[in-house]
Amino acid sequence: MATSDFDLLVVGDANPDVILSGAPRRPAFGQREELVEAGHLVLGGSGAITAAGAARLGLRTAFAGRVGDDAAGRFVLDALARRGVDVSACVPDPGAPTAITVVLADGPDRAILTAPGALDRLDPADVPPELLRGSRHVHVSSFYLQPKLAAGLPGLFRAARAAGRTTSLDTNDDPAGRWRGLEEVLPVTDLLLPNDREALAIAGRADGDLEAALRDLAARGVTAVVKRGRDGALSLDGDPVAVPAPAATEFADAVGAGDSFNAGLLAARLRGLPLRRCLEVAVACGTLSTRAAGGTAAQPTWEEALSS
Template sequence: MQHNFDLLVIGDVNPDIVLGPLDTPPAFGQREQLVDTGLLTLGGSGAIMACGAARLGLKVAFAGRVGDDEAGRFVRTALTARGVDTDALRVDPVLPTPLTVVVTRGDGDRAILTSPGTLSAGGPDDVPEALLTDSRHVHAASYFLLPRIADALPELLAKARASGATTSVDTNDDPSGVWAPEGIEATLAVTDFLLPNAREALALAHATASADTASVSAGTDPLDEAAAALAARGPHVVVKNGAEGALIHDGRTLLRIPGTPARPLDTVGAGDSFDAGFVAAFLRGLPLPEALEFAAACGTLSTRAHGGTPAQPTWDEARTAVARNGKNS
């Protein structure tokens, strides 16, 4: 089937204000603390993933919702400038565009504060059926931040699959800490690739555990066990584990790759750039082990600058990094 877009991303978009590193707790009482870096940049897991995929040469469309405000105009301009089609980025006449403040630490960790704005209002009507059926791959981001989209995902992804598309989901964090809303198993059943980080994989596996989950041998690494359990729900499970590397479980076998030595300047958005690299490599026809290595290189390269999008690599840059890592291993 002929598709006009390589990738449709359904997800969140907002300005990110990235501050840090802050190596002491935030001080209340109207104390002012100084940090080395402050940056206003494009944020949102879905938006960063879309930009990374466009940077890698894919034709990308984005479906989401922003407010009728300066922040909404900022993110639309930023997406368009990076080659992402924003015709399906709707404007909410009442609610504001989401806004996120990211406070980083020197150890690579970060705190994320988000004002949700339009996130709770975004729903299935924001995803044009024409895009679902006209895209080779559909990726959904920030499952727990978009409750109305999450409820509709089983139907949306099933419709995309019926038109020949493959699908992926990156749930990202669950601010509620529940991790198992009604309908998530139906979503996993129509997801080709689940793309959590290690902490998210462990939380999702624990929340969705049941007696029919695939059994694993005693003494298995908890992350391997979590990937196996989630893969038993239907998707290939691709887990990002920072400096420890990444793994993929197809329901039968597990493959791990080691981390790439790096001195990251800023890890904001690295997981989303990993997602973009994996989908781009898969759509280019790379075998899954090679797609995993390519994705890891994309995530690592994205940490060369502050913010989620400024250092996202091109296809050739990522391929060069993979080849260099192979020689050094």
């Protein structure tokens, strides 16, 4: 196996998040102005938040994606670089604007509105082969927001595996609600990292049986690690492995908590920890990230994650 320059390569989405806390469930149209508790402009995108969290946990991390050649893109690249993430493979695209997401947060729940901008222009060919081969693990986020990347993802993951690298995928939500297109990629994915709703949808389990969904996914060639919010995490190691979430002593919002969970899980796995301990670290990282608004402001260090 070749030596690696990076522990983790994240391929996926990066954008500014505009987070409005205390947002109404039904915003008033008709040019009415409503006041909310707080507003924050922060680094967003599942891939970007995962990359930032991994770097915070001590992993040598690179990010590959597309942003616009605009102020929002420069904001994203600067935010990642300041967190220690290598962004030399992130493409500033002059042909499309940077994606922007508005998050309407109401306690632990939220509505998410995204203008995709350059996200759907990301292509597997944007990932330098030497970067793919030079990273111990390759993680991809937001499968359904990036159709070109999704179409070529089986080939990208096969190339990573041929180089002796491991792979993971967080599909995130499917805005179309169809949950299609994963047949070829799951068998070349080591870890699938959905939340419970996503796991049931991907497995086609209308009965809500989460453990059965995990077994269905295992039969399709992938180990699923399911994020369950305040209920912790669930996976299979022959038998189910469930880890509860610690009580959150401080809570601002849950934006990006699942992405911080991803970072913790991958950091623990790349350190060779057993599955249960990986889940404990991941759940701790997700919980600790909720202490401040947005996905990255309260991401923990490795020492904080272990002591939580």
